[in-house]
Amino acid sequence: MPNDKHLFIAPHIDDEIIGCGGLILKLLSLQKKVKVVVVFGNSISKEETLIRRQEAEDISKYLGIEYIILDFEERKTIHFDVMVNELLKVILDFYPDSIYYPHSKESDFDHSLVNDVTNRACFLAENYSRGIKSNVISKRYLYEVWTPLEEFNFHINITNFIGEKKKLIAKYKSQQRNSNLINGTEGLNAYRGMQVGVDFAEVYKLKGY
Numbered sequence: 141m142p143n144d145k146h147l148f149i150a151p152h153i154d155d156e157i158i159g160c161g162g163l164i165l166k167l168l169s170l171q172k173k174v175k176v177v178v179v180f181g182n183s184i185s186k187e188e189t190l191i192r193r194q195e196a197e198d199i200s201k202y203l204g205i206e207y208i209i210l211d212f213e214e215r216k217t218i219h220f221d222v223m224v225n226e227l228l229k230v231i232l233d234f235y236p237d238s239i240y241y242p243h244s245k246e247s248d249f250d251h252s253l254v255n256d257v258t259n260r261a262c263f264l265a266e267n268y269s270r271g272i273k274s275n276v277i278s279k280r281y282l283y284e285v286w287t288p289l290e291e292f293n294f295h296i297n298i299t300n301f302i303g304e305k306k307k308l309i310a311k312y313k314s315q316q317r318n319s320n321l322i323n324g325t326e327g328l329n330a331y332r333g334m335q336v337g338v339d340f341a342e343v344y345k346l347k348g349y
């Protein structure tokens with residue numbers, strides 16, 4: 141992969157690893173710069189927020205990458221323009237070559253909203269913002285969390301990274317209480333692998349191609 145700076149936009153803490161953990165690990169093994177931004181950094185309770193932020197901090201340290209956690213509250217009224225502006229700041233600051241965010245048909249409303257917000261932020265970044273011509277042109281990749289993409293045009297063989305990816309998901313202990321995220325993710329990655337002819341894969345939709 142020729143590009144150097146990769147920005148992963150996650151609606152909630154854990155979506156970046158469930159959706160893109162294999163790719164993140166692969167990019168890091170190739171010495172690429174990776175950053176994660178979480179949009180809904182606040183959960184429904186203060187206690188839950190603290191636990192999830194601690195888990196994100198542990199993963200951030202473990203991987204040696206920066207996590208930017210925004211203060212929007214999940215499953216609440218949203219302020220579209222405020223969210224766009226916060227994301228725009230991150231994009232203008234990092235100047236990523238590639239941006240990864242959830243596809244528009246994710247059934248979780250927070251996820252599909254992040255798709256909208258990111259589209260708008262990218263549009264502004266590619267044009268004018270705050271009176272400054274920015275021209276941040278990033279390749280945009282849509283990823284899948286729990287609603288599989290109907291079609292994809294980019295895949296990555298994560299067979300060598302699936303073990304490590306599962307370990308990362310396991311670090312999000314608070315999220316394993318009600319569902320087996322590891323099996324679910326491994327199953328989807330195995331299915332995608334079967335489709336593209338490897339053991340395990342993640343698939344993406346590169347926009348505009």
Ligand SMILES: [Zn+2]
Binds near residue numbers: 152
């Ligand atoms: Zn989520």
